Amino acid sequence: MNHKKMTLAVLFGGRSGEHEVSLNSARSVFAVLSPERYNIIPVGITHQGVWLTGSQVHAYLLGEVNAKESDFTRVTFLSEPGNQTLYGIAGDGKLTPIADVDVVFPLLHGTFGEDGTLQGSLEMGGFAYVGAGVLGSAVGMDKALFKDVMRANRIPVVPSIVVTRKDMRHSLEQVLNEAENIAPYPLFTKPANLGSSVGISKCRNRSDLLEGIMEAARFDRRVLIEKGIDAREIEISVLGNEHPRASIPGEIIPCDEFYSYDAKYIDGDSELLIPAPIDPDLSETLRDIAVNAYKAIDCAGLARVDFLMDKKTGEVYLNELNTMPGFTQISMYPKLWEATGLSYADLVQQLIDLALDRKNERDQTIYQYQGS
Ligand SMILES: Nc1ncnc2c1ncn2[C@@H]1O[C@H](COP(=O)(O)OP(=O)(O)O)[C@@H](O)[C@H]1O
Numbered sequence: 460m461n462h463k464k465m466t467l468a469v470l471f472g473g474r475s476g477e478h479e480v481s482l483n484s485a486r487s488v489f490a491v492l493s494p495e496r497y498n499i500i501p502v503g504i505t506h507q508g509v510w511l512t513g514s515q516v517h518a519y520l521l522g523e524v525n526a527k528e529s530d531f532t533r534v535t536f537l538s539e540p541g542n543q544t545l546y547g548i549a550g551d552g553k554l555t556p557i558a559d560v561d562v563v564f565p566l567l568h569g570t571f572g573e574d575g576t577l578q579g580s581l582e583m584g585g586f587a588y589v590g591a592g593v594l595g596s597a598v599g600m601d602k603a604l605f606k607d608v609m610r611a612n613r614i615p616v617v618p619s620i621v622v623t624r625k626d627m628r629h630s631l632e633q634v635l636n637e638a639e640n641i642a643p644y645p646l647f648t649k650p651a652n653l654g655s656s657v658g659i660s661k662c663r664n665r666s667d668l669l670e671g672i673m674e675a676a677r678f679d680r681r682v683l684i685e686k687g688i689d690a691r692e693i694e695i696s697v698l699g700n701e702h703p704r705a706s707i708p709g710e711i712i713p714c715d716e717f718y719s720y721d722a723k724y725i726d727g728d729s730e731l732l733i734p735a736p737i738d739p740d741l742s743e744t745l746r747d748i749a750v751n752a753y754k755a756i757d758c759a760g761l762a763r764v765d766f767l768m769d770k771k772t773g774e775v776y777l778n779e780l781n782t783m784p785g786f787t788q789i790s791m792y793p794k795l796w797e798a799t800g801l802s803y804a805d806l807v808q809q810l811i812d813l814a815l816d817r818k819n820e821r822d823q824t825i826y827q828y829q830g831s
């Protein structure tokens with residue numbers, strides 16, 4: 460076969476708290492991308508949001524090479540339809556074309572990467588890109604809106620309320636009372652739009668609750684307060700566009716009291732059980748729910764769908780859907796596919812194919828009505 464070599468821009472780093480996770484995801488992806496098949500352009504995004512390219516940019520963001528930002532070429536895309544060129548920005552602001560990009564692979568987690576903002580700018584330029592579009596990304600990112608969409612689709616989620624910083628300023632007493640009406644303690648408080656367990660607290664009493672909502676409100680204008688479940692945590696990987704498939708389920712055994720930031724990234728003693736030791740019928744039910752949730756938010760490419768399963772009653776709740784889950788070789792998302800029969804390298808290939816497929820589909824839409 461004589462494939463034309465495709466140009467792939469891989470985006471990593473970024474402005475969110477998950478910058479380092481993204482660098483690790485990118486390292487794994489680079490390891491399986493064949494240079495015979497792809498012309499690979501690494502695009503590292505600094506904590507400040509500056510886009511840089513250069514052969515050493517990944518190592519630079521990891522702090523592994525002695526270099527400075529000005530050693531790399533600043534790059535940008537234009538949000539102009541049909542212009543899929545990556546431009547270098549010279550010191551005087553002049554743009555120089557670097558490459559025409561066939562597919563963008565945004566390996567970015569959290570804010571400005573996974574939340575629809577980047578996806579919006581890529582849509583404006585008409586790019587093919589890996590992962591969900593604007594809507595799926597934004598709804599997947601917003602834990603409050605996501606839960607409402609699940610409820611509308613009769614997918615079980617934990618009872619919760621949303622309060623704003625303004626509500627808190629207006630009457631903290633009322634907010635606390637309303638929260639205590641959700642369920643008996645423990646309650647969980649979380650920022651509506653964040654990840655990696657940042658700003659999340661388990662609250663055992665009113666004073667914890669007060670602290671928890673104050674903490675969450677530092678990270679977002681909107682705070683979610685939920686019934687706390689003494690839960691097993693089951694996760695499923697979903698892959699595809701219009702006809703998504705679900706992997707077998709896995710289970711997380713957090714080493715902390717819940718799957719906190721430290722348990723995820725610092726202690727590193729949390730365990731992944733693959734497959735999750737659950738009843739085969741339940742496994743099938745969860746796989747169906749995962750696919751339905753994915754379709755409900757018009758997701759594309761990939762997502763990891765996370766469940767809470769009450770240890771006592773066995774009741775299951777969909778907790779969240781991550782449209783760009785951790786993607787290192789040892790992350791849950793690819794591990795579940797591996798256990799379902801799809802290797803990491805093939806998974807990366809499929810994601811690129813899905814990105815192209817989605818662009819072809821999108822290109823069939825007309826944007827100006829010419830009359831009949
Ligand atoms: N309602 C809840 N009941 C019990 N544990 C919860 C609840 N909500 C969150 N958790 C715990 O907190 C962790 C992080 O919450 P999650 O909603 O998944 O946010 P993030 O996007 O930061 O991963 C979960 O993996 C789980 O351990």
Ligand SMILES: [Mg+2]
Nearest residue numbers: 655656765779
């Ligand atoms: Mg989570």
